[in-house]
């Protein structure tokens with residue numbers, strides 16, 4: 288894909304997107320609008336990487352498509368300069384100079400309270416809070432914004448840690464990366480593509496169930512494959528881990544079709560399942576692929592993304608208490624736009640859930 292010089296060139300490229308991605312995202316946009324009408328407001332989404340031109344271009348589209356109320360964190364002069372040099376209109380974009388924000392001392396105090404038994408001092412909390420990623424995380428944690436997106440200009444680990452340190456995890460959740468793979472006649476969910484180097488069987492079972500909840504939200508009946516290099520061997524090492532992960536996931540969600548260990552072709556080809564492994568509890572093509580480790584998951588989604596013929600959305604961060612998603616650094620403006628749409632949707636889901644609870 289060619290680099291995009293300015294907003295006008297980007298708009299032409301966005302309009303040329305066709306196929307499954309367009310259908311999926313259009314339907315998500317429609318749901319964001321319906322929810323916003325019901326709730327009475329568009330979600331406030333905060334962007335800590337205000338000087339990234341890719342982020343600013345995606346924000347412009349979000350405003351035109353009425354996806355969110357964006358807040359961009361950073362030095363106002365630098366942000367305006369960046370927007371000007373790419374011909375991006377900043378109307379309706381709130382720019383927040385976090386270091387001079389009246390809430391800065393309160394956020395520092397809050398971070399210190401949470402991390403004092405993890406070895407941080409007040410001075411350290413102040414230093415961390417001057418990082419826009421921490422400030423944005425604290426905004427969503429305290430309800431001063433509904434969702435956030437970072438990672439377009441920060442390496443993944445540095446972008447995700449502020450979220451884990453402030454927002455933290457939902458009850459019993461395991462943090463994990465999810466990518467959604469869209470092909471003409473397939474919708475696949477890949478996990479964990481970004482967080483855990485070598486997850487245990489227990490963590491993989493939880494990740495599978497968390498992914499199943501996302502698939503169900505998008506109207507898909509989850510069929511989960513625990514992937515390895517062997518079919519139902521349960522051999523020492525990875526096959527045994529994936530076999531155990533399948534057993535644990537079945538206990539967590541006995542209503543779902545889940546099995547493993549199995550190879551990737553068995554997982555997504557029901558003819559192989561019926562002909563060679565008719566005993567498998569996975570009936571039909573898997574739509575959730577749980578990988579045994581970070582290498583296999585990350586390599587798979589990145590290869591697919593480059594080879595083409597499929598569209599890859601995400602990564603999305605599973606397990607966080609609030610809608611916070613971390614992009615890959617090589618992300619494109621279109622992917623940022625789709626990530627904002629899904630972050631907005633996730634934040635509305637969390638708002639509904641919290642309203643029901645209280």
Ligand code: ACO
Pocket residue numbers: 405443444445447448451452456460461462480481482483484490585602614615616
């Ligand atoms: N289950 C529960 N909690 C967890 C888990 C887990 N699996 N992993 C992290 N946490 C919690 C930690 O307990 C910690 O909480 P606490 O500080 O309140 O006790 C918090 O999250 C963060 O902990 P840290 O110690 O600061 O960070 P950690 O060393 O755990 O690193 C990280 C987390 C950064 C996600 C690390 O696992 C990592 O680097 N993962 C790989 C990132 C990567 O390179 N991905 C691939 C490329 S990215 C891409 O393709 C877009």
